[in-house]
Structures are given as C-alpha cells and as structure tokens.
Amino acid sequence: MKYGICPISVAPMRLEAKDTSEMVSQVLYGEYFKIIEERKKWVKIRLAHDSYEGWIDIKQIIEIEAETYHEIDRSKHEYAKDLISHITHHNESLSTITIGAQVSTSKYLADSYQLESTSGSNKSDLINNALLLLNSPYLWGGRTPLGIDCSGFTQLVYRLCGFKLNRDASQQAKQGEVLSFIEEAEEGDLAFFDNNEGHITHVGLIMRDNYIIHAHGKVRIDRLDQSGIFNVERHLHTHKLRVIKKIM
Template sequence: MKYGICPISIAPLRSETSDSSEMVSQVLYGETFKIIDTRKKWSRIRLSHDKYEGWIDNKQITEIESEQYHSILKGHKQFSRDLIGHITHNDMTLSTVTIGAQTSSCTFLNDQYSLNQPETISYDKSNLIENALLFLNAPYLWGGRTPLGIDCSGFTQLIYRMNGFDLLRDASQQATQGEVLSFIEESEPGDLAFFDNNEGAITHVGLIMSDNYIIHAHGKVRIDRLDQSGIFNVEKKVHTHKLRVIKKIL
C-alpha cells in the first residue's frame, strides 16, 4: 500500500482520469490518503478522514512512508482558521492555504505555517456557527471545500472537521450519522438539517442556527429561515428545500 499527502493549497479530486472530468471533491493542504490505484498521470486515492475516493493528478501528490502516514493519523490535528493563510517552503517561497488546511502536517512536508489565528481544536459545539459565519457569501461550487467555492456537504463537513469531528462527504452519507431529532424545537445551533428531492433522495444539508435560522450553501453560503416544511428563502419568499430529517451530531 502506498500513502500520500497533499502538498498544495487545493487539489481537485475527479471522477475519472481527465482534467475535464467532474470534480467530486477537493483535497486540502496537509490532508492524507491511501493510494489505491496508479496510472501514468493519475492516482486513485482514498482520503483518510472520510474514506472518499477519486482521481488526483500525480503532480499534486507527495508520497509518504507508512510510518509517517500513521503518525499523522494518530497525532494531534491542527487546522488553519484564517480564511487565507501562508505556508513557507524550504526554499523560502510561499503558498497560500485556505481555512481548514491541516497545518499539523507541515512538519512532514518541511513547511512552516504563518499562524495568525489559534489552530487548536476546542471540541466546543458553540464554535460551529462562529466558524460557519466566516464562509458567509462564499460562492457555491460543486465538489468545493474552500471559501473560494464550496458545496452544501463540503461546507458542513469542513466546519465539523475544524472542530474535531469527521463527517462523511456527501449529504446522503452525512444523514446516516448522528441522532435523529423529532422537531426543530429540539435542535441546537450546529445540528444538521437534511432535505430531499421529489424522489425522496437526500440532496442538501445545512447547519441549524438559533431562532429558526439555517446557514447553508445554495448559490452561495447564505442564511435563510427554517420551518417544519423546509428552508424558506428570505429574498424570494418561497420554500426552496423540503425538510427530511434533523440530526444531532455532537
């Protein structure tokens, strides 16, 4: 088995071995993975934190030894909390990284992180909404996981990951985690609300806020009203998503 780590700010994870293939997710700086298949220009990887699979350009991989891989997994994790931060490489050149980059991996890449905000994980549920608000107005991007472009489940996953809990990647997968709540009134800020389409498939997720508001990625990261029917768009004055289930994760 081969192992790798992402040495660049953001690497697209694709469904097929082509630059024009659908981007199913993104790999952020410092995130680790198993390399489960290798082609001439591409490798199929399985991410450590959510077991999500896809193809990544070989030029965007740094291979690491098994001992390093497992050391990173067992070690204390730290994440960038600046929307945009900077990594200094051995040759003194700089790279930008986004919020959520796994900066505790710097040692294994011989890099240094310019720390402006505290990186430590607090495991405090109250921080979820505070972190989520940093993404307000970030544009929607299918497969995205950064404030430069993010999808609904990438948004919830990244917020939870920064606070010590690894959600699965897709909304339908995240809906299998946690404890079901019967009513919105039972929920707390930071709980997750899931929404389905006309066929009953879960296709959307958002973070519940206080006073029946929800923050979610739909066109952009935005705040709307939440009721027993679903999400009520405060600008268009219509319901845009049909509520399926509410889950308490932490």
Template sequence: MQYGLCPLSIVPVRAEANDRAELVTQLIYGDIFEIISNQKNWIQIRIAFDTYEGWIDIKQAFPIEENDFNELKKRFFNCSQDLIEFVETANNQLIPIPIGSNIAATNILQHQFEGQVFNSKTFQKEKIAEIALLYLNAPYLWGGKTPFGIDCSGFTQMVYRICGYALQRDASQQAKQGEALSFIEESEPGDLAFFDNEEGSIIHVGIVLGDNYIIHAHGKVRIDRLDHTGIFNTENKTYSHNLRVIKSI
C-alpha cells in the same frame, strides 16, 4: 500500499483520470490518502479522513511513508483557523492555504507556519455556528471544500472538522450519522438539517442557527429561515428545500 499527502493549497479530485472529468471533491493542504492504483500521470486515491475515492494528477501529490501516514491520521484536527494563511517553504516561497488545512503536515513537508491553529481533541459543538459564519458568501462549487468554492456537504464537513468531528463527505452519508430529533423545536445551533427531493433522496444539508435560521451552501453560503416545511428563501420569498430530518451529532 502507497501513501501521499496534499502539498498544495487545493487539489481537485476527479471522477476519472483526466482534467475534464467531474470534480467529486477536493484535497486541501495537509490532507492524506492511500494510493489505490495508477493510470499514466494519474493516481486513484482513497482520502483518509472520509474514505472518499477519486483521481488526482500525480504531480500534485507528495509521497509519504506508512508511519508518517499513520501519525498524521491521529492529527486530523490540527486545523488552520484563518480563511487564508500561508506556509513558507524551505526555499522561502509562500504557499496560500485555506481554513481547515492540516498543519501537522508542515513537519513532513519542511514548511513553516506561524498562523493560528485550532487543535480540537474533543467535539466543540458550541463553536460550530461561529466557524460556519466564516464561510458566509463563499460561492457554491460542486465538489468544493474551501471559502473560494464549496458545496453543501463540503461546507458542513469542513465546519465540523474544524470543531473536532469527522462527518462523511456527501449529504446522504452525513444523514446516517448522529441522532434524529422528533421536533424542530428540539434543535440547537450546530445541529444538521437534511432535505430531500420528490423521490425521498437526501440532496441537501445545512447547519441550524438560533431563532429558526439556517446557514447552508445554495448558490453561495447564505442564511435563510428554517421551519417545519423546509428552507424559506428570504430574498425571493419561496421555499427552496423540503425538510426531511434534523440530527444532533
């Protein structure tokens, strides 16, 4: 098995081995992965954090040894705190990195980082709402995971990661984690609310805030009302999503 890490701010992970293929997720600085296969200038990878698979351009990967891979797996939660920061290369060049980047990778890449690091060894639920608000107004992007473009489950995954907990990548996968609550009144800020379509499939997720509000990625990361029916859009005065379940992680 071969291993690699993401040495750039953001790297697209695609469904197939070409630049026009669907964006399924993103790597951000310091993410590590296993290399499953090769196809010309592309490699198929399995991301260590959530086992998600896809294809990246081989030029955007930095090869690492198995022992470095295993060491970095222990340090998933050494996350940069600011929306955007910089690392400095050995050639004194700057690379911008988004919030949630794994700063533990700087040693291997021989980069210097002087920003704030959130190193959570235990899950800190009380910080979820605070971190979530940092993404407010980030534009929606299918497969995105950064303040410059993010989808609903990428948003919840990144917020929880910064707070020290590993969520899966997709909303339907995240819905299988945690403990279901019987009533919305039992929910606390930081809980996850899941929403389904007419066929009963989970298609959306957001983070519960206090006082019957929710923050979620829909067009942009926004705050709306939450009740027993679902998400009530406060701008157009209609329900945008149907509530399926609220889970406490």
C-alpha cells in the same frame, strides 16, 4: 499499498482520471491518503479523514512511506483557522492555504506554519466557524471559502471543532441522533433535505430562532420551518425537510 500527501493549497479530486471529468471533491494542503490505483498521469486515492475516493493528478501529490502515514494518523491534527494564510517552504517561498488545511502535517513536507491555539468544540463555535464562510460562492465539490458545496461546508465547520463528518450529505445523514421536531434542535445541529425521489441532496447548519446557514448559490442564511428552507428573497421554499440530526 502506497501512500501520499497533498503539498499544494487545493487539488481537484475527479470522478474519472482526466482533466475534463467532474470534480467530486477537493484535497486540501496537508491532507494524507492511501493510493488505491495508479495510471500514468493519475492516481486514485482514499482520503484518511473521511475515506472519500477519487482521482487526482499525480503531479499534485507527494508519496510518503507507510510509516509516515501511520505516524500522521496517530498524531494530533491541527487545521488552519484563518480564511487565508500562508505556508513557508524550505526555500523561503510562500504558498497560500485556506481554512481547514491540515497544517499539522507541514513538517512532513519540509514546510513551516505557526500553529494557533486549538479551536473550541461547542455548538456556539460551530456557528462562529460557519459565519466565517458566509457569502462564499457555491461550487460543486468545493471545500474552501473560494468555492464550497453544501456538505463540504458542514464538514469543514465541524472539522474545525474536531468532529469528523463524512463527505456527502447522504453520508452525513447516517451520522448522529435523529430529532423528531425542529423545536428539539439546537444551534449547530444539522438539517437534511431530500428531492422528489426521496434522496437526501442537501444539508445545512441550524441556527437560533429558526434560521439555517447553508451553501445554496452562496453560503447564506434563510428561514427554517417544518416544511423546509424558506428563501425570503424569492418568497418560496427551496428545500424540503427530511430529517434533523444531532451530531454533538
């Protein structure tokens, strides 16, 4: 088994081993992974934090020893808290990184980063983190404020509070405790929505007073009722409510 780490701000993770393939997710700076398959120009990886798999350009990774991988895995994880910040390389050049980058691994890349205080871990902190991303454009497979999808958004918000969510909405829906009614929900709980075939395809973060913040076109705030998400601008329900889950 081989192991690696991402040395650049963000790398696309693709469904197949080619540049024209669909981007299914992104790998952020400092995230580490197992290499489960190799080709000449591509490697298939399994991310350590959520076990998500996909193909990444071999030029956008650095291999690490198994001992280093396990040392990182045992250590405390720290993440960039600002929407945009910088990493300093050993030659004094800078690279831009985004919120959620795994900066506690910078030393393994011979980089330096000024670690900040640990993020809070209550539900009001979840909402504060979510509001930082307000108006971020929607991007299928995206995980940064420059482009993010619905489950990438909720995963990042929870990550900043030290809680692990899986990558896709359908996977996240299997986590946590089911709530029977909207009235039982608290800010920070997750609402999941399904399509006409009954497959869960969307997720958002519940706010106070029957509002929800979610990534749909952009990270936006809409109304939430027993039917689903009501878009005030378009005067219609855009998503059908399936289930509400309490994660923390």
